Amino acid sequence: MRRVILVLVAACVFIGVAWLIYRLPGSVSATVGPYTFSAGSPVAVLTAIVVFAVLYILLRIIVVLISTPRRLRRRRAVRRRRVGDVAVTRALVALAAGDTGDARREAGRARKLLGDTAQTLLLAAEAGRLAGREDEAEVAFRKLSARPDAAFLGLRGLLRQAMERENWAEASALARQAEAAHPATVWLRQERAVLAIRTNNWVDALHLADADAPKAALAAAAAAQATNPAQGIRLARQAWKEDRTLPAAALAYAAKLRADGRESRAQTILRESWQAKPHPDIAASFMSSLRDAPSRYAAAQRLTKNTLRDVESRLVLARAALEAGKVEDARFHAAAARATGLNQRRLWLLLADIAEAESGDTEAGRLAQRDALRHSTLAEQDPIWRCSACGTSSTGWQPVCPACGKIGTLRWGAAPVSVSTALASQTAA
Numbered sequence: 001m002r003r004v005i006l007v008l009v010a011a012c013v014f015i016g017v018a019w020l021i022y023r024l025p026g027s028v029s030a031t032v033g034p035y036t037f038s039a040g041s042p043v044a045v046l047t048a049i050v051v052f053a054v055l056y057i058l059l060r061i062i063v064v065l066i067s068t069p070r071r072l073r074r075r076r077a078v079r080r081r082r083v084g085d086v087a088v089t090r091a092l093v094a095l096a097a098g099d100t101g102d103a104r105r106e107a108g109r110a111r112k113l114l115g116d117t118a119q120t121l122l123l124a125a126e127a128g129r130l131a132g133r134e135d136e137a138e139v140a141f142r143k144l145s146a147r148p149d150a151a152f153l154g155l156r157g158l159l160r161q162a163m164e165r166e167n168w169a170e171a172s173a174l175a176r177q178a179e180a181a182h183p184a185t186v187w188l189r190q191e192r193a194v195l196a197i198r199t200n201n202w203v204d205a206l207h208l209a210d211a212d213a214p215k216a217a218l219a220a221a222a223a224a225q226a227t228n229p230a231q232g233i234r235l236a237r238q239a240w241k242e243d244r245t246l247p248a249a250a251l252a253y254a255a256k257l258r259a260d261g262r263e264s265r266a267q268t269i270l271r272e273s274w275q276a277k278p279h280p281d282i283a284a285s286f287m288s289s290l291r292d293a294p295s296r297y298a299a300a301q302r303l304t305k306n307t308l309r310d311v312e313s314r315l316v317l318a319r320a321a322l323e324a325g326k327v328e329d330a331r332f333h334a335a336a337a338r339a340t341g342l343n344q345r346r347l348w349l350l351l352a353d354i355a356e357a358e359s360g361d362t363e364a365g366r367l368a369q370r371d372a373l374r375h376s377t378l379a380e381q382d383p384i385w386r387c388s389a390c391g392t393s394s395t396g397w398q399p400v401c402p403a404c405g406k407i408g409t410l411r412w413g414a415a416p417v418s419v420s421t422a423l424a425s426q427t428a429a
């Protein structure tokens, strides 16, 4: 209904305008050179309208002709963009599904349609990695790393590749570049921590360790590595405060204090750690500054006076007493260790030495030594360092398990009893 009304209104306006033109009075004349044109006003107005309409149509045709190539290019670009986006989506789906062939094909297609954008380069690199084409991935990552807007993505990929190749020098350089491109990222911090551990850079490893990391182990290793004395003492103190039962921490702290001329403080640290958890290396360090055997025995007595119930104290006292010529004391402490049920090789070797010192080169002495040495071959192994995570044994303490790579998992304790040792012990008994 509204359309009908509009048509009627338009018709009325048209008729009104036509009527007005038709009723226009006067005439229009124009002289061009020798020619003179003359027409009535309605004809002149109509002619002007027709001329204007023709000029307008011609102008529009020219504009369309000029803009057509550009419009066609734009339309093609839109179409390429649309098809390229579809290829990007398909490549992402293939990557998520682990479909190697599709991922590489669609990533290549996306790159062809959309060019080397950050997205298409990253897709091509990841598809290459998925297909095991590390060379192909590396080329794409390098192109990415050269782009100011996506350098971090490229460096991240190159860093991952370098770490997988265990090329630690290249990985360290890439980590520094990635840090400069995008500072303080959680992922990069974790990667740098792994890198520091793999390259035995304990100062960095401690600095980059997260809150749950065993700081005592890292700080003890970092202290041993530190070249600056003040930094060494600070790191060793940190390690010792974190875990006083860790012999490496006490030993590192004592060594740094001694290097600083603070022997008394070093002995206090070693004594406190011994009381927290006795370990032969702590006793050895405690007595290391003393040269004569009687002084060493006296030092052993000072160290162990509050821990006589511990078998390590008895063993340290027995060995120091023997070296000082106090054979009866040595026998007493060894017997006290034996009374706790200790049946380790080191005890029987100590008893053999005591027997030699007691009886010398006599028949009884040789018999006692032979008996002790026979027991030593059948006894349990001495305590060793073992990884609490994977069970691998190690000759000495290390901040990281060489087998499973876990930090601070090495514990000093009894060696696992093998079946042959257990049977031998039963037979000997």
Ligand SMILES: [Zn+2]
Pocket (backbone or CB within 6 Å): 387, 388, 389, 390, 391, 392, 401, 402, 403, 404, 405, 406, 409
């Ligand atoms: Zn392990």
